[in-house]
Amino acid sequence: MNALLTWQFIHLLKPFAKKIDARVKLGHDAANITSFHLIMLANDSFHIAVLPGDGIGPEVMAPALAVLDKVAASTPGLKFRFTEAPAGAGHYRDTGKSMPASTIKLCEQADAILLGACGLPHIRYPDNTEIMPQVELRFIFDLYAGVRPCRLIPNVPSPIVGAAERGIDLVVIRESTEGLFASMGKGVVTDTEARETLVITRKTSQRLFDFSFRLARRRKARGRRGLLTCVDKANAFKAYAFFRAMFDECAARYPDVDTDRLYVDACSAMLVRRPWDFDVMVMENMFGDIISDLTAGLIGGMGMAPSADIGDAHAVFQPCHGTAPDIMGKGLANPTAMILSAALMLDWLADRHGHAGAAQAARAIEHAVDRAFAAGLAPCEFGGRDGTAAIAGAVLRALDASMRA
Ligand SMILES: NC(=O)c1ccc[n+]([C@@H]2O[C@H](COP(=O)([O-])OP(=O)(O)OC[C@H]3O[C@@H](n4cnc5c(N)ncnc54)[C@H](O)[C@@H]3O)[C@@H](O)[C@H]2O)c1
Numbered sequence: 001m002n003a004l005l006t007w008q009f010i011h012l013l014k015p016f017a018k019k020i021d022a023r024v025k026l027g028h029d030a031a032n033i034t035s036f037h038l039i040m041l042a043n044d045s046f047h048i049a050v051l052p053g054d055g056i057g058p059e060v061m062a063p064a065l066a067v068l069d070k071v072a073a074s075t076p077g078l079k080f081r082f083t084e085a086p087a088g089a090g091h092y093r094d095t096g097k098s099m100p101a102s103t104i105k106l107c108e109q110a111d112a113i114l115l116g117a118c119g120l121p122h123i124r125y126p127d128n129t130e131i132m133p134q135v136e137l138r139f140i141f142d143l144y145a146g147v148r149p150c151r152l153i154p155n156v157p158s159p160i161v162g163a164a165e166r167g168i169d170l171v172v173i174r175e176s177t178e179g180l181f182a183s184m185g186k187g188v189v190t191d192t193e194a195r196e197t198l199v200i201t202r203k204t205s206q207r208l209f210d211f212s213f214r215l216a217r218r219r220k221a222r223g224r225r226g227l228l229t230c231v232d233k234a235n236a237f238k239a240y241a242f243f244r245a246m247f248d249e250c251a252a253r254y255p256d257v258d259t260d261r262l263y264v265d266a267c268s269a270m271l272v273r274r275p276w277d278f279d280v281m282v283m284e285n286m287f288g289d290i291i292s293d294l295t296a297g298l299i300g301g302m303g304m305a306p307s308a309d310i311g312d313a314h315a316v317f318q319p320c321h322g323t324a325p326d327i328m329g330k331g332l333a334n335p336t337a338m339i340l341s342a343a344l345m346l347d348w349l350a351d352r353h354g355h356a357g358a359a360q361a362a363r364a365i366e367h368a369v370d371r372a373f374a375a376g377l378a379p380c381e382f383g384g385r386d387g388t389a390a391i392a393g394a395v396l397r398a399l400d401a402s403m404r405a
Pocket of ligand 1: 319322324
C-alpha cells in the first residue's frame with residue numbers, strides 16, 4: 001500500500017548511530033555493523049518482548065502475533081522468538097507493581113517491544129492516577145519520538161467530508177519523554193491547589209526536530225509534500241516560545257523541507273476541516289497525546305491507528321488506543337492498529353539490521369490490511385458487523401492470497 005509509511009528508520013537515526021548501546025552490550029565494536037548482524041543471524045531470529053497488558057490488549061495482540069508468524073513462514077530468513085511478560089493494571093492489582101524488573105530486563109535485551117495496551121480506570125495508585133507502564137517504558141528507554149501515522153485506508157469511512165476523495169496521510173510526532181508528562185508522579189496537590197510542571201529541554205527538542213525533519217524529507221522523496229508543522233502554544237507560554245525558537249534554528253539546517261508553525265488550538269480546528277493539508281507535525285508530549293487521538297478519529301477510530309515510540313537504541317510498538325474496558329471480553333476489538341504497529345516494528349527492524357525480508361514482510365502486512373478493507377471489511381468499531389476474529393481472519397486470508405500470487 002503506502003510506500004510513504006515505509007520509514008527507513010536507520011536513516012532517521014543515523015546521526016545517533018554511535019550511541020546504539022545494544023552493540024556495546026553485546027561486546028562488539030559499535031561501528032562494526034557486520035559483526036552485529038552476525039550476532040543477530042547467529043540467533044537466527046528476532047527476539048520480541050510481548051507485553052499484552054490489560055483489557056483488549058491481549059485480544060488484539062493475538063492476531064498481531066498470528067500475522068507475524070504467517071509472514072515469517074513465507075519470508076526466507078525471517079524468524080521470531082516471542083517472549084511474553086506481564087505489565088499493567090492487572091499486574092499492579094496482584095503484586096503492587098506496574099511491571100516486574102524481569103519485564104524491564106526482557107525489554108532491554110529484546111530486539112523490539114510489542115505492547116497491547118495497559119491500564120484500567122478502576123485500578124489506581126493511592127494518589128488516584130492510573131497504572132501506566134507504557135509511559136514508564138518511554139522514560140526508562142528514552143523513547144523520545146512518538147510516531148503516530150494517520151492514513152485513511154481506502155474504503156474505511158472517515159467523519160470528514162471530502163476525505164474519501166482527498167485522502168488523509170499525515171504523521172504526528174509526539175515528544176514522549178518530557179513536556180507535561182515529565183511531571184508524572186511529581187505533581188504537588190494540597191487541599192487548596194495543584195501544581196504540575198512542564199519541562200522542555202534543548203537536548204531532547206533538538207533530536208526530536210532532527211528526527212521530524214528527516215522524516216519529512218524522506219516522505220518528500222516519496223512524493224509527499226515535505227512539510228513539517230511545529231504545533232505549540234507559543235503565544236501564551238515561554239516554554240512553547242522556547243520550543244518554537246529551537247524549531248526555527250533546526251529548520252535553517254533543512255532548507256529543502258517546508259515548514260509551518262501553528263498554535264495547537266487553531267491546528268485542532270484545521271485538522272478536522274482540511275486534514276489533507278498536513279504532512280508531518282511535531283509537538284510537545286501532552287499536545288501529541290490529545291492530537292494523536294483526534295487524528296485517529298479522522299481515519300475511522302482508535303482501532304485503526306498504529307504507533308511507534310522510538311529511541312536511539314530501543315523501540316516500543318503499540319496501537320494508539322487504550323484497553324477499551326467498555327468492549328473488553330466481547331470479541332469486538334478492532335486489531336488493525338495492533339497489526340499495523342507490528343508492520344511498523346518490521347520496518348524498524350529491517351532498517352536497524354539491514355534485513356530486506358523484514359521490510360518486505362511489513363509491506364505484505366500493509367497490503368493485506370488494505371485488501372481486506374477493499375473487500376468490504378466493516379469493523380464493529382465504526383458500526384459494521386466484523387469483530388476481532390473476523391478482522392484477523394480477513395487479514396490472514398489476504399496474506400495467504402498474496403503469498404500464493
Ligand atoms: N497506550 C496505552 O496503553 C493506553 C492508551 C490510552 C489509554 N489507556 C488506558 O486505557 C483505559 C481506557 O481508556 P480510554 O477509554 O480513555 O481510551 P480507549 O482507547 O481504551 O477507548 C476509547 C474508545 O475507543 C474504543 N476503542 C479503543 N480501541 C478500540 C479498538 N481496538 N477497537 C474498537 N474500539 C476501540 C473504546 O471502546 C472506547 O469507546 C484507561 O485505563 C487508560 O488509562 C492506555
